[in-house]
Amino acid sequence: MIAPAPPLVRAEELARSGDVARAVVAAHEALAAGDTGPRTHALLAEIFLAGDFFEPAIESATRAIELDPDCVPAYLSLGLAYDRRGGMWDQSVLVWHELAEVDPGLVVAHVQLGEAFFASGFETEAIEAWRQALTIDPHNARAMYNLAIAALRREGMATALPGFRKAGELDPSQDGFFFRLAGVYDHGVPAPDPDTVEADRVSRLEAAFALALEDDLFSAMDLVRLVLAEESDEADALALAGHLYLKQGAVLEAMAVALRALSVAPKTPIAVYVLGTAFARHSTLNRNAARVFGALASAVPDHPMSHVLNAESLLGLQRYGDARAAYERAVALDPTLVRARFGLAAALTIAGEHALARHEIRRAAYHDTRRAGEFWRLYDAYTAGEGGRNDS
Amino acid sequence: MVHDATEDLFRALAKRDPAKAIDVVERVRAGGMAQDRLFDQLFAPAMAVLGGAWADGELDEYSFTRAAAAADQITSFVTAPSAARDTGVTVVAGTMEGDSDAVDKDVTAAALTEAGHRVVDLGTGVRPAAFLERVGETGARIVLVFAQTMAAATAVVRVHEMLVAGGRDDVALLVSGGPFRADGRLAHAVGAAGVVNGAEEALEIVGRAARRGGGAG
Numbered sequence: 126m127i128a129p130a131p132p133l134v135r136a137e138e139l140a141r142s143g144d145v146a147r148a149v150v151a152a153h154e155a156l157a158a159g160d161t162g163p164r165t166h167a168l169l170a171e172i173f174l175a176g177d178f179f180e181p182a183i184e185s186a187t188r189a190i191e192l193d194p195d196c197v198p199a200y201l202s203l204g205l206a207y208d209r210r211g212g213m214w215d216q217s218v219l220v221w222h223e224l225a226e227v228d229p230g231l232v233v234a235h236v237q238l239g240e241a242f243f244a245s246g247f248e249t250e251a252i253e254a255w256r257q258a259l260t261i262d263p264h265n266a267r268a269m270y271n272l273a274i275a276a277l278r279r280e281g282m283a284t285a286l287p288g289f290r291k292a293g294e295l296d297p298s299q300d301g302f303f304f305r306l307a308g309v310y311d312h313g314v315p316a317p318d319p320d321t322v323e324a325d326r327v328s329r330l331e332a333a334f335a336l337a338l339e340d341d342l343f344s345a346m347d348l349v350r351l352v353l354a355e356e357s358d359e360a361d362a363l364a365l366a367g368h369l370y371l372k373q374g375a376v377l378e379a380m381a382v383a384l385r386a387l388s389v390a391p392k393t394p395i396a397v398y399v400l401g402t403a404f405a406r407h408s409t410l411n412r413n414a415a416r417v418f419g420a421l422a423s424a425v426p427d428h429p430m431s432h433v434l435n436a437e438s439l440l441g442l443q444r445y446g447d448a449r450a451a452y453e454r455a456v457a458l459d460p461t462l463v464r465a466r467f468g469l470a471a472a473l474t475i476a477g478e479h480a481l482a483r484h485e486i487r488r489a490a491y492h493d494t495r496r497a498g499e500f501w502r503l504y505d506a507y508t509a510g511e512g513g514r515n516d517s
Numbered sequence: 518m519v520h521d522a523t524e525d526l527f528r529a530l531a532k533r534d535p536a537k538a539i540d541v542v543e544r545v546r547a548g549g550m551a552q553d554r555l556f557d558q559l560f561a562p563a564m565a566v567l568g569g570a571w572a573d574g575e576l577d578e579y580s581f582t583r584a585a586a587a588a589d590q591i592t593s594f595v596t597a598p599s600a601a602r603d604t605g606v607t608v609v610a611g612t613m614e615g616d617s618d619a620v621d622k623d624v625t626a627a628a629l630t631e632a633g634h635r636v637v638d639l640g641t642g643v644r645p646a647a648f649l650e651r652v653g654e655t656g657a658r659i660v661l662v663f664a665q666t667m668a669a670a671t672a673v674v675r676v677h678e679m680l681v682a683g684g685r686d687d688v689a690l691l692v693s694g695g696p697f698r699a700d701g702r703l704a705h706a707v708g709a710a711g712v713v714n715g716a717e718e719a720l721e722i723v724g725r726a727a728r729r730g731g732g733a734g
Binding site for chain 1: 562564567571572573574581585586589592597620621623624626627628630631632694698715716
């Protein structure tokens with residue numbers, strides 16, 4: 126394996142930390158030191174892109190691809206640079222198409238290709254690309270959001286709303302909100318082994334939440350049952366049981382335990398959340414969801430997700446203006462919340478404000494790509510492969 | 518009585534007997550409870566009892582799941598109908614001749630249909646005469662013309678002229694689209710009664726017509 130030159134390593138560290146200016150300097154030092162391979166140019170493209178310097182990003186990414194036509198991270202940066210610069214949708218489509226051929230299993234290539242097609246007015250091709258993305262990864266929320274917006278444009282909100290809800294279920298923001306309401310955070314410490322948890326209610330409940338955070342649903346439920354065996358009206362335990370039922374698609378069960386929780390402790394936020402989500406997932410109970418999420422948005426006004434959930438239920442009631450206002454509040458609280466951006470795009474589409482809707486879709490795509498850390502994942506894989514290629 | 522009914526409903530669900538559960542619902546409704554109160558005052562309390570029975574250990578996991586399935590089967594009996602009632606209002610909608618944009622039309626038409634209005638969607642590139650013909654066939658009193666280009670928007674005056682010439686000046690001509698949003702005078706210039714900005718405004722305007730009974734077709 127070729128050991129990278131120190132300037133390149135420094136440039137990578139600075140780029141990962143977001144220090145664009147110093148990362149550019151370090152990357153140029155790497156080039157001056159003779160590190161002129163595709164990896165350096167791909168890194169430089171990403172650094173320029175992070176600073177919104179689109180033309181230099183295009184130049185660097187193009188150079189990387191000239192040196193190595195299989196440099197996947199460079200394709201990503203090139204396509205993103207074309208997309209964000211604007212007015213270059215034809216080039217963007219070509220790049221994403223090329224990337225999808227270089228790495229056919231790369232979901233983001235198909236998602237981005239769809240978005241480039243959509244921006245160019247080729248909706249049928251866009252839908253095909255997003256469907257291909259879901260074929261590769263059925264849990265890709267962004268492809269689902271895009272398909273829901275396409276369905277909205279063609280067939281209206283009644284047809285599109287289930288798609289938005291499904292995308293929301295796939296979106297990590299949903300569970301994140303539940304645990305935020307429960308006051309449970311991921312501190313990087315693994316959940317305890319259920320067999321070693323202290324046999325008291327508090328310890329068991331804490332461990333159950335920790336296990337649920339790690340998606341160990343069955344172990345979490347085992348501990349919840351132990352808590353309820355001791356105190357069957359423990360509201361937080363009932364609400365957590367509801368969350369676990371929701372994760373397994375057992376909507377009516379979740380509804381029953383959430384209603385029980387609220388009958389003993391009416392102001393348990395996580396029980397309110399579980400009840401609203403159960404209502405939202407049932408085809409005939411959207412009106413009830415709107416009441417519950419409206420109350421939750423009033424009770425938790427400082428979290429964007431409470432407004433997103435409220436907005437989605439308002440869409441189901443055809444209160445599009447109120448839904449738009451709720452989405453706007455969510456975006457104001459967290460401009461990086463992808464689900465809020467896509468939802469706002471839907472509300473703007475219904476209002477006939479298509480230019481603003483497209484802007485929101487572009488912002489959603491930007492933030493989704495960043496939160497997924499796509500570039501660094503591809504760059505690290507490329508770097509690891511580069512060492513292997515040079516060994517052979 | 519409602520308390521007894523709640524207990525009866527819970528028992529029926531716990532025994533996985535949807536037929537018995539429906540009987541309970543019907544009994545309560547026959548006793549005078551309005552349809553829109555059944556969920557809050559009967560179903561939800563019974564479900565809370567069901568949740569408590571699971572938490573107490575009175576119901577095991579399997580029984581709880583079966584009871585939930587029974588509850589799912591009766592939700593339509595305790596909720597209002599999900600499909601909106603037919604309002605009797607007919608709207609003829611279409612994108613003006615010379616314009617092929619369908620998005621606003623499709624979104625608005627779908628919203629109006631979902632709200633229970635009858636929408637006759639003529640598609641895109643619609644000739645002025647087609648609006649008049651369809652009004653005659655359906656008895657509609659609202660025509661909604663979409664136009665996203667300036668040329669198509671100004672051409673909407675031909676729809677107005679057609680309606681007047683056909684003796685249908687009782688029909689409300691509404692317009693929608695970017696040109697009308699940008700120039701507030703354009704709608705008046707083409708003889709339109711108003712501008713619809715988005716699906717929600719269309720719902721408000723047509724809803725008002727439905728309540729007045731003036732748009733019945």
